[in-house]
Amino acid sequence: MAARSTAPTPSPTTSPSSSRSISDAWRILVVEGDRTDRVTLTEALERHGHTVDAVDSGGEALAWFETVDLVLLDLDLPDLDGLEVCREIRAAGDVPVITVTSRASELDCVLALQAGADDYVIKPYGTRELMARLDAVMRRAHRTPAPAPDAATDGTAVLEHGPLRIDNDSREVQMAGRPVPVTRKEFDLLALLASAPGQVISREYIMREVWGDSWSRRTVDTHVSSLRGKLGGPEWIVTVRGIGFKLRTVQ
Template identity: 40%
Template sequence: MRVLVAEDDRSVAAALVSVLTRAGHVCTSVARGSDVLLLHKEADVVLLDLGLDDADGLDVLRQLRKVSGVPVMIITARSDERSTVRGLTLGADDYLVKPVRLHELLARLGAVTRRYGAPSEIDDIDVGRIRIDVPAHRVLDSDVEISLTPTEFDLLVSLARRVGRAVGRQQILDEVWGDAYAAKSRSFDVHMAQLRQKLPALRITTIRGFGYRLESST
């Protein structure tokens, strides 16, 4: 896999490149946001620090999402909720706070990239006026296409496959993010909030202490 590592700290960048290379990936390391925008077409995934030499990583992500759907994992020292929420709502697929456990990084890297190309045996799912075309990764609300990120789409499919049934939070985490995904991460809640905002016709009920249920009618 071709990985673009955007990190201004040379020691951190070298450590990431070393681990990824040993895992069989081909890495390009840059320290400037302008280089991310220049080289993203040559990458299968981008690891993005928020403190780059020439720009804030969130601004780079915002510009990148105007032109590309390449998977982006934010790796940063910023652990505040505002940065996490902004990063995920701007289109990041995952958000990791330094110091990063390298085995978890590799597992989550694999989970993110699988969401972009994994085939599915499910065809269409209809929930009220919402139609989910699983093979094409498309969602229609009364024939109007709704743009979802791959993570949001897989979260929706996980619930839609069990319309009317309670689905545990941990089960969704395992299906969408993989076993290594940290259950306490804010990523899940941000993506769920985005899904609800983009598809207000769907009623997703929170079951306290357990998980969620996608209701069969609106």
């Protein structure tokens, strides 16, 4: 049963594609199977000025996600696997998704990112951490691309390294001619590494260029791990202990 007495109603003034600054209030869909957590999260978001629609099932989430600006998705739902719900949302469009979960292993985080989540928050969490992650995700989602090429593209529309092909215009990745599905942040990270193959790029530089001021060592490691799996093996992205990462050179 949903936390509210009625199903979420689309807002007449907001939509996922609305242009908004990060200081604006957002319409957020909370998908949380635990009633206590659902109510607590809803109240916290409303105290920060956001409009909240709260549901407790994956089916309701898939019915209403297109009416909101952002989805906070619990992975443990009574009817559907939360990862599958995330995949369905991502396949349908670009509504930002943050998974809120008690699953704390690196594998669980990787699976969430591979399913299309923009970020993840592990229970128990602090309200300040959650709001900071909301800000960071929404800032990235609504960032206007600069007309000039950025550091990640290095001015090159297509980057090719052996069988790996990265198209910065279409934001598509291919390996040996086969498409590789990547999230927005995975693409930005891979394009940054590919702009200087064989050159070590520090964690600090990666965080600044890809994630702005949303800092987390684990975030970088998790995205690297996810990319390695999608590219077919760990050899494509080399860890340089104590410094950062580099894309291997192809002879």
